[in-house]
């Protein structure tokens with residue numbers, strides 16, 4: 056066994072929410088209560104046993120945690136965990152000897168109506184320095200149609216709080232909502248209001264649901280959604296936000312360091328039910344089971360890794376460097392021929408050896424990947440640089 060590989064990013068999934076929104080597919084449940092108080096013991100014990108299993112797995116694969124550079128508490132609704140959660144995490148990290156770099160980006164997801172002043176202070180005390188707020192819409196009709204449990208005032212109160220704290224915070228915002236056409240949703244007006252609270256980052260998601268979704272027949276058509284997406288991209292760029300990833304916008308220097316780890320195909324550890332981790336050098340992806348401290352492991356082939364790498368590079372404005380990605384001229388030429396078609400359709404731009412998608416291209420990401428599948432013979436994967 057050679058030198059241990061360091062793991063410096065960790066995602067933890069908190070699996071509880073106050074209310075289960077009817078469009079949501081993430082793993083979550085309403086916590087048990089005792090005397091009107093939420094109980095988190097079962098999550099705490101799962102975290103404990105999962106950590107032990109994870110330690111064993113990391114050792115087998117020759118990895119160890121170094122001081123963390125990024126830590127992301129997602130969910131579910133981790134802000135609901137409250138002071139008890141912050142204290143639990145502090146002790147957990149101490150016991151497990153998990154330490155944070157001084158400038159570690161530590162993000163906590165926060166839902167309107169599921170936080171208290173005291174809990175936010177306690178989370179800041181353990182190092183949280185970035186918040187991701189689940190705002191989704193700033194119009195009470197759409198909050199209701201979306202089945203959000205909090206109201207319009209909760210949303211304003213939350214934005215106001217983070218503005219007053221002068222925090223580094225991101226806002227999750229959704230497009231393609233039911234009734235958008237009937238009620239003529241004005242997303243730019245909603246976003247203009249949100250920007251008054253000075254978020255440094257916006258994540259923009261298009262609502263994705265299954266066919267049994269309660270408002271399935273009230274969803275806007277693809278053309279409406281495309282128009283909304285392109286309109287918002289243009290607007291946010293005009294307000295100083297770079298469209299730096301398919302669904303993400305940031306003012307300079309405020310890109311999500313944690314998410315960039317995924318997009319750059321770097322290793323990220325994971326804990327908590329349904330959380331997914333990736334060990335780059337070992338070429339392993341693993342996903343935690345829901346009720347037991349076990350995960351499903353996937354060993355990735357060269358082909359899978361190569362295609363994922365291309366997919367990830369094209370997701371961000373870092374773009375794909377043709378010469379760095381494809382070793383052989385044959386592969387470079389095949390790829391560039393396809394890219395020429397993309398540029399003619401305004402889906403991509405080429406700058407020297409670098410190919411970057413436009414917002415219109417981001418919208419068609421999946422079909423562009425199919426294009427790539429279709430042009431490359433199997434042997435081409437031998438020609439790709441994988442690290």
Ligand SMILES: C[S@@+](CC[C@H](N)C(=O)[O-])C[C@H]1O[C@@H](n2cnc3c(N)ncnc32)[C@H](O)[C@@H]1O
Pocket residue numbers: 078079080081129130131132164165166188189190191227228229260261262263264
């Ligand atoms: C992991 S979720 C948790 C965030 C938080 N619990 C909340 O609801 O505000 C992160 C984000 O994914 C987005 N999201 C959730 N369900 C979605 C869906 N069905 N389609 C598209 N985006 C979704 C929302 O914008 C949400 O804020």
Ligand code: SF4
Pocket residue numbers: 071072074075076079080081083130131132166189
């Ligand atoms: S609060 Fe967030 S994670 Fe929880 S059910 Fe709603 S959308 Fe899903």
